[in-house]
Amino acid sequence: MCNSKSTKEKIIEAAYDCFSKKGYVATSTKEIANKAGVSEITLFRHFGTKDGIFEAVIRNYSILSDLKKLSIEIDKYDLEEILIFVGKRMYDTLLKKKRFIRILFFEINKYPDTLSNIYDKFIRDIDKLLINILLEKQGSYPLKTLDMNIVVKAFMGMIFSYFQTNEIFLNRSVPDEELNLALNTFVKIFLEGIRAN
C-alpha cells in the first residue's frame, strides 16, 4: 500500500531541510528534487508551484508546541520544580523545531500574516500555560501584584533568548550541564523576583 515514505512526504522533507538552511529564494526546485530523490517535474505535479511546496512545508511543520500533552501533576511538585521542568521542556521543543524556527525568521517578510500568526499562537499557548501554573500555585506561593502577561514574558524571554543566541546565532549546542545551570539560575531569579514579600 505505502512503502515507508510517500513521494509527497519525501519532497516536503527535502524542501523543509533546504528552506531552513538557505532560505526560500536561495533554494532551487532542482535542489529540492535531487535531495528528495525524485525528478524535478514530480514536484510540480504534486504541488503546482514552488510556492505550493513552501505552503505544504509550513502546513506540515508549523505545530510548534505539543504543550497540550504536557500535563503536569501540579499538586505533587513545588513551583520551582515545575518551572524547571517546563523550562527544560520548552528548550527541548525549540531544539526539535529549530529548523522551522529558522524558516520563521527567514521568511517572516514573505508570509507575514501566516507566520506571525503561528508565532503568536505559539507564544499565547505558553503564556496561558505559565499563567495557569502561577495562579494555581498562588496559595502556597503568593505573588507580587504584577501584570501577569508581562511576568510570563519575562520568564520565557530568558529561555528563548538563551536558546536563540546559542543555537541560532552562534550555532552552538549547549551541553546539558550548562543548560541545566542556566535554567536553574533563570528559575531562581524569576521565582524570587515575583514572590510577594
Add this chain to the structure above:
Amino acid sequence: MCNSKSTKEKIIEAAYDCFSKKGYVATSTKEIANKAGVSEITLFRHFGTKDGIFEAVIRNYSILSDLKKLSIEIDKYDLEEILIFVGKRMYDTLLKKKRFIRILFFEINKYPDTLSNIYDKFIRDIDKLLINILLEKQGSYPLKTLDMNIVVKAFMGMIFSYFQTNEIFLNRSVPDEELNLALNTFVKIFLEGIRAN
C-alpha cells in the same frame, strides 16, 4: 565638493533598505540601483560585485551599540533607576538598528562567521556593561551567589525577546507607556531575583 550624499552612500543606503526587507538573494542589483537613483552599472563600478555591496552594507551598519558613550554616573542613582535607564537605552538601540538586526537574522547562514562575530561582540559588550554595574553596586545592593554571566543573560533576554516578539515578528511598535510598564516589571523581577536574602 560634495553635495548632501555621495553616490556610494546612496547605494549603500538603498541596498541596506532592500536587504533588510527582502533579504540578499531576493534583492536584485537593478532594484538597488533604482532605489538609489543611479544607473545599475554604477553599482558595479563602485563595488565590483553584488557581494561587494553587501559587505559594504555590513561594514557601514554593523556597529550595533554605542554603549561606550553610555556613561552613567553610577553613584548618583540607585540600581533600579540605572537598570531601567540601561534597559530603555538598549531597547532604543535595538529599534534604531532594527533593519540591521533583520539582516543579521536573514543572512546568518550566508556569512556565519562575520555575522555571528558581530552578534557575539554586541552581546559581550552588554554583558560587560551590566556586570560592571552590578559589581559596582554590590556594596549597597548585595547579590546572591550566582553565575554573573547567566544573570546578565537573564536580564537581557527579557528585553531582547520582548523587542523581537513585538518589533520583528508581530511588526508592532510598542507604545511608550506599555514599554515602560514592561521594562519596570522586568527590572523589578530581576532585582528582587538577584538580591541576597
Add this chain to the structure above:
DNA sequence: TATGTATGTTAGCACTAACTAACATAATAA
C-alpha cells in the same frame, strides 16, 4: 583649452530559475 573623473545609455552575454510539453515506462486496479 585639454584632460581626467564620475556618471549615464544601450546592448548584450552567459547563466539559472521556474515551469511546461510530449512521450515513455513500470506498477496497480478493474
Add this chain to the structure above:
DNA sequence: TTATTATGTTAGTTAGTGCTAACATACATA
C-alpha cells in the same frame, strides 16, 4: 488483459540576474 496512475526523460520556453563592453556626456581641474 486492459486501463489508470505515478513516475521518469528529454527538451525547451520565458523571464530574469549578475555583470561587461563600448560609447557618450557633463563637470571640474590642470
